[in-house]
Amino acid sequence: MNRHITLQTPHGSLLGQLERPDFPRGLILLARSHHLPIDTVSTANLVTQGYAVFVMELLSAHELQFADATQNVPRLALRLIDILDMIRNDGDMQDLPLGIFASGEIAPAAIRAAAQRDAQVKAVVCHGGLIDRAGAQALDLLVAPLLMLFDADDSIGETAYQRATSHLNCVHEKQVLEIGEATAIPVATWFSRHF
Template sequence: MNDATIPSGSTPISIATGHGPLHGVLTLPAATAALVVLTHAGPTPEARDDALAAVLRHAGIGTLSLDLLTDSEERFADIHHNVSLLSRRLLEGLNLVKQRMLVGELPTLPIGLCGVGDCSPVVLRVAALRDHDVFALVCRGGLIDLAGVVYLRSLTAPLLVLVDENDAGGTMSNRRALRELSCRQELQSLPASVLSPDSAVAFECVARATVHWFVDHLYHGH
């Protein structure tokens, strides 16, 4: 995300890795009740992501939009499938957020994670590893079973999975994975038009479900 697309009142975030920095943008509304980390790995439909972040902030939820790949890595075709690598990156991002909360640079807030596609198993694995820090998560698309059965079984944060109603294989796989979970969980089907980046109706479905889940579980759960 370049400087021209950074919302006013936002802070660019840089996280050092052995392969170069990760880039993120932190935005906190005036009265922030929680923080959601919106993850992606490489090229992403930024307009859709930015719009979701804006809806979350309107509900009083701060956002950290974080790219889990460095600029040099984004040219590799399959790296966005590397759940272990992306999970380590997201853990580094969470560590930075928690450190800033501890020293008072950020308010102490309940944290949620949001992942799309290849990042869905990543946010689930990280939430399972950091169950004392992550209080809710939303996965849209992707296959959560790729997180690994150990992480599915140890997840404690409430999980919302959003699936395309026409993706029978993905829906079946995610339902099977959800049987491994003991935490609160919900699977919602989205209109097929959700795949269209220009569909306002589809975006409204995604935004409404996502915001309601985080408000219910970040505001009231902790």
């Protein structure tokens, strides 16, 4: 089953798509600032692994005109919380174990949102990103198990992760991806372990 979902904000519409197989193992919220072609590949791979996938933009077309829009961690975290609240009230998604998969600049906001919705979010995977920008309080409060995936050349992201580990009390692991290695298998494995 495929559904297109729109979330209205004061700054414009956010577009999302839910792809739900008949008997999903859980729901993965694929959080992105805007739609990327790689999302289609990631979604297909995760659906093949048995997961429902909800891809949701966090920025409106208007907001994307501003170069620093993806740097506003508080706003992005609030958007994610609004989306998590929408999931909690949606008949197709509300009863499924939920994980967040975020990449790059969305990663700190995903940490903040998961920390604030600790009863709802069962696990988090971040592909890169400066997660220390989530802030010490969010890192301290995070209870969802966290997997950090890094590309082989992402030394900046790994350094940010090392800074963040002094605040992390949750189960957390780091994995370096080989060049060209897809994220679907480590992501699906992490969620199956913690759902």
